[in-house]
Amino acid sequence: MELFLEEESNEIKKLQLGQSKIEYIKSASILTEGKGFMDAYDYTLNPYTGCTFGCNYCYAAFFSRSEEEKQNWGFWLKVKENALQLLLKQRKKPLWNKTLYLSSVTDPYQPIEKELEITRDILKELINYHKVRLVVQTRSPLVTRDIDLFKQFEVAQINMTVTTDSEHVRKVFEPICPSNKVRLQAIKEVNDAGVNTCITMTPLLPVENAISFAKNLLQTGVKKFIVQPFHADKGKFIASTRSDAIKLTQEMGWDDNKYLQTVEILKQYLPQIGEGKSGFAPI
Numbered sequence: 001m002e003l004f005l006e007e008e009s010n011e012i013k014k015l016q017l018g019q020s021k022i023e024y025i026k027s028a029s030i031l032t033e034g035k036g037f038m039d040a041y042d043y044t045l046n047p048y049t050g051c052t053f054g055c056n057y058c059y060a061a062f063f064s065r066s067e068e069e070k071q072n073w074g075f076w077l078k079v080k081e082n083a084l085q086l087l088l089k090q091r092k093k094p095l096w097n098k099t100l101y102l103s104s105v106t107d108p109y110q111p112i113e114k115e116l117e118i119t120r121d122i123l124k125e126l127i128n129y130h131k132v133r134l135v136v137q138t139r140s141p142l143v144t145r146d147i148d149l150f151k152q153f154e155v156a157q158i159n160m161t162v163t164t165d166s167e168h169v170r171k172v173f174e175p176i177c178p179s180n181k182v183r184l185q186a187i188k189e190v191n192d193a194g195v196n197t198c199i200t201m202t203p204l205l206p207v208e209n210a211i212s213f214a215k216n217l218l219q220t221g222v223k224k225f226i227v228q229p230f231h232a233d234k235g236k237f238i239a240s241t242r243s244d245a246i247k248l249t250q251e252m253g254w255d256d257n258k259y260l261q262t263v264e265i266l267k268q269y270l271p272q273i274g275e276g277k278s279g280f281a282p283i
């Protein structure tokens with residue numbers, strides 16, 4: 001995930017939804033040129049700012065506009081309610097053959113997306129007026145709602161992030177994310193529909209059993225995978241979660257060697273496994 005800030009203006013509405021504070025904003029832009037980790041892409045597109053999945057290692061949190069937002073990462077979201085209107089302006093200069101990554105600093109399938117359909121509207125606009133080479137990155141089962149649209153793209157790939165085989169690990173690092181099981185079921189459904197898919201183990205968190213993990217991943221039918229290391233001792237964490245994460249990685253003996261051993265096992269089972277930035281290259 002690469003990070004950058006986008007201009008915002010005219011916050012117009014705020015509400016509390018469950019534990020999350022939701023703000024509706026008018027963004028100044030919707031397409032951002034790919035930079036840094038995402039520089040192989042022409043553009044990234046983020047329909048939201050912030051993320052109510054709140055992974056405690058999320059790099060995007062450290063680019064929050066205030067210390068309060070950083071500390072409350074996962075419990076606030078800004079909805080770019082004019083996202084489609086901004087994209088409509090792009091009809092004058094269609095994004096033909098451009099590579100587009102959706103999304104780099106949020107998940108395009110936030111729970112509230114179910115009602116708002118901002119991402120869905122963006123996908124429809126892309127289908128009707130542009131010929132982008134699209135990569136969608138998510139960890140939400142809501143992605144299956146848009147299978148009908150994905151099938152209409154000439155070039156599209158859906159990436160599902162699955163970082164561990166352990167629900168215990170998942171709950172320490174990603175306490176408000178969908179479960180591993182739900183994510184695997186969702187990407188299987190997308191794959192079964194004939195859409196290009198990929199499972200991204202980015203980052204790969206401590207794994208309990210690499211062989212059974214690999215076998216479970218294969219059962220989804222997905223053939224493409226990406227893996228990337230995570231160093232709990234060097235990593236940044238939100239709020240007070242760092243000590244829990246470090247304690248768990250130590251308990252599970254998760255260090256650089258264990259990561260490399262696990263990746264070696266995964267490589268024996270998984271047909272196509274890319275690593276780090278090159279693994280994220282556009283399709």
Ligand code: SF4
Pocket residue numbers: 051052053054055058059060104105106107139
């Ligand atoms: S889902 Fe992605 S953007 Fe959201 S908190 Fe997790 S890593 Fe960050």
